[in-house]
Amino acid sequence: MKRRDFIRGATAVALPLSLSGYSARAMGLSPMLESLAELTAQADRYLVLIQLAGGNDGINTVIPLDQMSTYNSLRSNIALPENKVLKLTNATGLHSSMVGMKSLYDAGNLAVVQGVTYPTSNFSHFRSTDIWMSGSDFNEYLSTGWAGRYLDSQFPGYPAGYPNATMPDPLAIQISSSSSLALKGANAPMGVNLQDPEAFYRLVSGTSVNGFTTAPDTAAGKQIAYIRQVQAQSEVYAKVIQKANASAKNLASYTPAGVNPLADQLAIVARLIAGGLKTRVYMVTLGGFDTHAQQVVATDRTLGSHATLLARLSEGMTSFQQDLKLMKIDDKVIGMTFSEFGRRVGSNASSGTDHGSAAPVFVFGKAVKGGVVGANPSLTNLDNGNLKMQYDFRQIYASLLKQWFGTNNSEYAAVLGKDFTTLPLIQGSTSVAEEEQTFATNGIRIQNYPNPVSTSTTFQYTLPYTSRVRLSVVDAQGHIVTTMDEQQAAGAYSINFDTGALASGAYTYRLETERGWASGKMVVAR
Amino acid sequence: MALLDKYPATLTAKAAEHLLRRTMFGAARADITALTDKSIDAALDTLLKDQIAPAPPIDPTTGQTWMNDTARTANDGAYNNYMKAWWLGLMATSPISISEKMALFWHNHFASSWSVVNDTRYMYKQNVLLRKNALGNFKTLTREISIDPAMLRYLNGNQNRVGSPQENFARELQELFTIGKGPEISAGNYTNYTEDDVRAAAKVLTGWTDTQTTVTSGFTLNRHDTSDKQFSSAYQNKIIKGRNTASAGMDELNDLLDMIFSQTATSEYICRKLYRFFVNFDVTPTIEQQVIVPLGKTLRDNNFEIKPVLRQLLGSTHFFDNNIIGAVIKTPLDLIIGMVRQMQITLPNTTNQLAFYYSYFDQLRNLAASLQQDIFELPNVAGWSVYYQEPLFYQIWINSATMPPRANLGNTLINGWTLTNRATGATMRVTFDSLVFLQQFPNPEDPNKVIDNFTQNFFAIDLTSEQKDELLSTVLLPNLPAYEWTVEWNDFMKTPNDAQKRALIKSKLDALVKYMMLIAEYQIT
Structure with a gap:
């Protein structure tokens, strides 16, 4: 059996709901079970995926304070001064521009998972992004995304029969013009289909997008304007999105619109969740992390393009978290960051860093079990100049599927193609050791x-x-x-x-x- | 400068593309190249050249045409789809020529439908007639269509006999096919003709019937009204002399058409229709005076030959005006056949893959029909409403049911279809390969060139630099600097046979193509 079929086959038999190990479907549709099923389907738990596109320099994001002399010598032209690093623990600190995230950490709302990648790194942006999005092995090619497969398992048959009374809203929303592999399900993208992203964007943001808002004042321009209008109207979810967006206001102060694209996107997400959308998964993107050159300012290494990006991440995440809190929905939402790879341990001669492997992942939210998960990666025990893997990225997916969305081992194993050891990322999850659970062993010892x-x-x-x-x-x-x-x-x-x-x-x-x-x-x- | 002044310059690539988009279905890159730097006269010489008649449709299960059968068979529903596939195939594979678009113009003008006529042999014969006269003489074509077997069936001319007149064709001949309806200035008086003229014309047209064994028409004198026919003051009170000979039907038809075609309104009516089909829906008073009226004169001066009118219209400065480029919303056929042409999709051949070839165009036919354009099946005698229905005109193509599949078309064509030969069970996959498509352009390693080449080829009007940036930075290279494309491309070129790397690059290009077709600008031409 091919891997792909394996995953598909497993997804097809994955049961959408479990009650004490029994499937609601398998037990038939008794009224009690139906109402329970509905409750579960409406479970108020939302996940926000923040893509840091380009490959984030993890070593200058989460600084190994226990290896500063190695750090300073391998990164002599980009190293942060130790006294500027925001200390999380004695051994580990954050980049000086991540003040907001430091306070999230102090409040117990931020987990830092160290050394995350997959076995056998691929240094192609395209390929490595696909691996993270699809949740595949390095040599496995999947045409569906990990979040898409999860949503497929929860909303079987999508898009046929959707929207419906139980799920009137999009299953996932990506604030971007192109839809990513992560949200692709077996039959269709599970994310809202942005027939006309600019109209959609206008719809929910109330602002214009570069060059798209005004059609030229010609006969062609009039036709274009008409077509855009129909495109917006024919978006099946436009009305529910517009309604949700209109019924909520941001309560926290974000960076003024147009300055921090991540904050702009997260402000929209906060409004949509507060506005009552049952959409499970949101995806937003901050680009620009491909810092091959001049990632710091020579005269002050706490500044520069990478510092700006991390400040945007930190400010965006902090405002969003504050917003959720004021909206009183912060117990319903968690988020995670990811990037296709980290960067090389040693900096290059252009005061930048080249494509690397492992990097930290941030998981944030009121429900998150704060802390640093794992040890600082070793800057000396390397694979070809790259950090070694400490955690497989799919362990984080598995942890969130299990601890946040409540899937059991066989369910998330079906989504991810195999079982993974989970990490304690959500409060109430007990230990690093996974709970051993029956997973057809087929006679293997x-x-x-x-x-x-x-x-x-x-x-x-x-x-x-x-x-x-x-x-x-x-x-x-x-x-x-x-x-x-x-x-x-x-x-x-x-x-x-x-x-x-x-x-x-x-x-x-x-x-x-x-x-x-x-x-x-x-x-x-x- | 008058609007119909001849376009003075040699054709730029963009002008050549515009000319091709409007006169054919989409603009293939090779066709653009062929017309670029040509004078407008030379380009029109090519486009207006008479084409040899194509071979008839073939039943791929027998390898034979059924068009010479002496009766309709129970298989006619399947034959209908073969016939439609046959014509779509001609549109998709035509050399540089306006002929298929003109055939479609006449098909829309002299509308009919298989489900009324109910016999592919009739529909095919009418298509042959339209094709033969597509670039010929409007008056000749009108004469022949008046006694065309399919038209005799479609508008009940074959039931029109002395003592029991059937006015259907006589009415549409005037209202829709020739002189057109003017304002109703009094009861039953439509300026250009009256209800009495409809009755009189119906009498002229009595006596014609069709014969289904031979798919021909004939005149039967004893069904003909031999009385004199009196026309109204709209026609200068003309009397058409009743005849009582074997040639009475044709003689009186000629008199009727002489009378109708001598009216200025007739030549202007067809020129207005050509304008709305090829140029723009919006016939303003200025367009009426500066374009339609002079074109009508050209038509009359040339004894109703169509070519001089097309030459004047398509070769005018007005046709190439910036405000005209992109003013038309693509018909479903512009969209679908245009994509096949401009994407250079490799089609099954017609010699030993005919079943696949028809099967592919059958898929496209289905798609076009779902978007409200089904050839050989006009919605009614007035043709597709986009050419006459105020105030929306072309915008009628666009609604919340048609827009999603229109926007998804890139996806549909890239995924393609697995075609089945029903007789043998053999299958064949026809898809679009964006990577092969890219490699025909120079500098595929340069992402800006990738965007430029794709957008130039796919859009009638230039996208803004912001839109191109968006395509580059969020679709082709999501949030990555442009040079990363070059890195990935060069890495792929080191091992171009690496299937996985190929698939990775192709998936980026596919995403780009799919996204471009989501953009509203893709819908205009």
Whole structure:
């Protein structure tokens, strides 16, 4: 079975609602279950995805205060002065321009997840963006997005039969002219179809967009104006969006419109949520992070293009959070940032940074479990000059799907193609160790010997079928320590694993195939 | 400077494109190149050249045409779709020529529909007639259409006989086909003709019938009204002498058309219709005086030959006026056939892939029909209302039902269709390859050139620099600096056979094409 079919097939059987492990659908439509189903469908939980397009320089965003001498030598032309860094912990700080986000952190409303990427980095913007959007492996090509698949599982059959009484609103809204892969479902984009983005934008922002508002004063211009008008009217969701937008006012002060594009977009999102849209997922974008040159001002490295971008991110996020609070909807909304990759550890000669790999992800909101998740990435233990992966980005997706949207392991595994260890990102989520849950193991067993381990061990398993196989070792904090990922024929396997580089402690190892997974625990003791 | 003064310059690429967009379906890049830097005369020589008649439609399941059958068969519904695909195929594959657009003009003017005529052999024969006279003589065509078997059926001319006149054709001949209805100045008096003239003309036209075995028409004297026909003062109280010979039907028809065509209103009426079809809907008093009236004179001076009128109109400074470019909303056929032409979609061939070829155009026919333009199936005798219905005119094409599929057309054509040969079960996929399309232009590694080349080729009017920036920075390269395109492109060119890298680049281009077709400007021509 191909990976893509695997994901599709799994999505098709994923049950939209679970009640104590039973599917509401499978149990039939008793009135009690119907009303419960409705309640769940209207669950007031919204997710805002903030794309930092271009590849954000994570090392100058979240600064490893415990490695300042290495940091200063590898980034001599762009390094921030240590005394300007906004300290989160003794070891970790934020860029000096992220004052607002520092206060969010202090209030416990910001989680910083360190070292996020995927195994085998791709340095193409196009490809790496697609990987993040689709939630694929580095060598897997998916035509649907991770959020799109989630929405597909919640609103089966979309767009047929939508909008309807239960879901009168768009499933997702992207404030952008082009719709992204992340929101693409199996049948259609799950995001609102912007037939005429400029009209849509005008509709909800009340402002003009570059050059689009005025059609030329010619016969052609009159036709264009007419066509735009019909386009706006034929947008099936235009009325509900307009109504929601009109019924709410921003209560916090944002940067004046036109200065900070992210703040402008987030102000719209806040109004739409406060205005009562049941839209689950919003996506906004801040571009310009491709800082190959002059990312700092030479005379004051706390300034420059990267500082401006981070200030916009920080101010936008902070105003948005304040707005939600004043609107009394801050317990319903969380957000996360992501970028297609981080940047090279060493800066280049142009006072910039080139394409890299791992970078921090921010998760914010009142419901978020604040703190720093994971250790500072090592600036010396590198892969070809790039940071090593600490967390797979899909662990964050899995965590939010599970802890925020309430999907169980098999449901989010279906969305993401496989199971991932979750991280404690939302309050009430208990520990880094995932809850072991039945996920059809199809007869796969894995064991290791010796156990406890000193310097090496051997994993043994038998594969009843040909499959892509991934074998990962995960530490007690949920970091993936190492991963093997390859196509294997049916048969018995013995894989030797060198534990010399691992710290003493308990580890989990997991074997994932296209049909299931199995796991075991081992202890490294020296 | 008068509006009909000849366009003085050689054609720029943009002017050539405008001329092609209006006289054909879309403007293919090779066609633009062929006319660029030509004089307007040379370009019109090419466009107005008579074309040889195409071979008839073929039933792809038998490889034979059914047009010589001696009876309609139960298969006529399927044949109808083959016939439609046949014509759409001609539109899509035509050399540089106005002929297919003129055939469509006449099809709209002398409207009819298969569902009324109920026989593809009739509809085809009428199409052959329209095609033969498309660039010929308006009066000759009107004479032949008056006794065309399909028209005799469509407007009941074949039921018009002495003692029981059927006025349908006699009315439409005057109201819609020739002189046109003027203001109703008194009961039954439409300025250019009266109700009495309708009755008189109906008598002139008695006696014609069609024969379905041969799909021909004939005159039967004993069905003919041999009395003299008195016309009103609108026609200078003309009397058409009743005849009682075998040639009475044709002789009196000739008298009737001589009478109608001698009226200035007739030549101006058809020129107004040509103007609304090819130039703009808005016939202002200035356009009436400076364009329609002189064109009508040209038509009369040339004994109703169409070419001199088209030459004068399409070669005028007015036709190339900035205010005219983009003033027309694309018909569904402009949109769909135009896309096939300008995207240079590789079509199945007609020699050994005819079933696929017809199947592809059958998909396009469906699409056009859903957008309210179905050839061989005019909505009524007045033709598509966009050419006459005030005040909206072309805007009638655009409504909340047609707009979403119109805007989604790029998606539809890029995804293409898997075509099936029903007889063999074989399948074939026809899609648009944006990457191949890009590679015909120089400097595909330069993202600004990518945007320029695509927009120049796809839009009738220039997009603003802000719009192009938007296409570059949020569609082709979402929030990335422009040089990243060059980086990605060059990386792809190192291993151009890498299917995954190819797919990645193509997906960006596809997104660009799809988005461009969402822009309102794409709907005008």
